[in-house]
Amino acid sequence: MLLKFQKHLAENLPFLKEKKLLLALSGGLDSMVLAYLLKESGCNFTMAHCNFQLRGNESDGDEKFIRDFASQNKIELFVTRFDTESFATDNKLSIQVAARQLRYIWFYQLLEENKLDYILTAHHLDDNLETFLINLTRGTGLDGLTGILDKNNRIVRPLLNFSREEIRNFAVENKIEWREDSSNASDKYLRNKLRHDIIPMLKSLNPSFLDSFQDTLNNLQQAKSLAEDASVLVYKQVVSEKENQKHFNISELKRLANYKAYLYEWLKPFGFRAWEDIYELTEAQSGKIILSENYRLLKDREYLILEPVKEKDSGIYEIIGNEIKTPIPLKISETDQIIKASDTHRIYVDKETLKFPLHIRKWQEGDYFCPTGIDGKKKISKYFKDEKMSLSEKENTWLLISDNKIVWIIGKRSDRRFYVSNTTQQILKIEILK
Structure with a gap:
């Protein structure tokens, strides 16, 4: 298995030999074998162990076992303890999901703090089969049927091509010690029930079932790529x-x-x-x-x-001074002449027609303005409908207000009551800052 593992690294994961790796070490069979293989293959790795404090003395025994292993082999080790049950309760998560979230958050912190490149986990072919069957029983698409990836961003799983039986035989032959997790014996979890009952039956029907599964997985992954x-x-x-x-x-x-x-x-x-x-x-x-x-x-x-999804902003903002940055940036300045005609990004108004302070707010039912081209007034809701504006566009439209009158549907249309005329003494330019 060692030669097969080294060949697998060389052909499929060659980058690992040049990187600094973080091995997730539980103390169980799979991760202890992976630690042995990495060490024998000359990989540069440190180890990380999570004590989830879920199995009392057994969890503490796992931690001590791993600390002793790291000390004997002179391998750097990080250890942390989690109050997993409290985290699960506080966040309304299952214990399994809570433990997964806690460990991967911590693993990624270790990567950043210690300038490490990849997280290595000891998932193997049987794990992939179990995940496939779990997803199948719950209903899934191609994502759920293509299994665990050997590389997913910064997580690498070098044992995915190896079976549990192959790993166990190698451990026995090489006198590799490991810890047994008592929770693996319980059929409380679906994964364990599949492992103990369903998969052995499938293997009895087809002694090459794992090979057939691997071929099927490859076909599904190719179909997914297409x-x-x-x-x-x-x-x-x-x-x-x-x-x-x-x-x-x-x-x-x-x-x-x-x-x-x-x-x-x-x-x-x-x-x-x-x-x-x-x-x-x-x-x-x-x-x-x-x-x-x-x-x-x-x-x-x-x-x-x-x-x-955005939190609805129903506030009213007062413009103080010549510039407002929230929620839409406007600039107000005096000018002697209209250099460029009004457009969607700027308007020119008669200062004397305004009552200060000006305000900005979202539109409300019953709002109306007086646009050019029609006599009288027009409801904002009717304007939106005529312009075929989407709900999202309506929600994101702001109004410039003077004395409860609409001066400008900002970025869209202005009100003729504030236009510059031949009698205007002071011109204000109001524009959207880009």
Whole structure:
């Protein structure tokens, strides 16, 4: 196995020999074998052990075992203790998820603080099979069926091509000591039930089951790569990006043979879960919204608009002096003449028509202004409708106010009641700072 491991490093993970590595060491069979293999292969690594304080004396025994191993082999070791149960309770997490979050946060801190390059974990082929079956039982897509990656950003798993049996045999042959985790014997967790009952039955049906699984995994990973390549090409035809928004053209989307699969691929990184509701959004009325924790997907006429969820700002801001930086940066200055006609970024007004201080706020139901080209007034809501503005655009529109009158729908349209005339004595230029 040592030669096979070294060949695997040389062919598939050659960069590891030149890097400073952090081995996640639990004291169990897999991580102790990986420590042995790394040492025998001349890799430059330190070790990190988490005591989650979940198994009382057994957890403390694991810590002592690892400290002794590090001392005997003169390998640098980092150890920390977590109050895992309290963290899980406070954050409403399962113990497994809490432990995972705690250890990886700490591992990444160690990388940064000690100028290390990669985290190494001892996941192996049987772990990959268990993860595959867990995802399969819960329902999943290609992501869940392609298993654990041997390299994922700064996490590397050099044992993914090795079976649990292969690792155990190597440990026995080389007299490698390890600690047994008593929780692995319990069928309380789905992973253990698969490990103890389901997988042995599958292996009895096909003695080469792990090899068949590895071949299947490779095929699925290739299929996933093809799907991702196709998704990138189609994305450019369907989606336009505007500032912090993504606009999905519904008519272009529906021309695709399986548009739901593309929507799933594009939206899954944003935390959405209600997929059937999302698929139905293409037929919904404008204004309907689907929310994830940090994003929203809005149906707006011929588009689905994806954008971050923002806290609604309903405040009123007073302009003090000539410049305001929040929430939209404006500059107000006196000028002798109109050098450039008003446009979406600047307006010229008669100072005497204004009552100070000026204010900025979002629009409200009942707001109206007096635009040029029509007699009388026009409701802001009607203006928005005529301009075919999306819900997001409406929400992000600010008004410049003088004495409860709208001077300017900022960046869009001004009110004629404040225009410069032949009798104007003082001209103010109000512009959006870029």
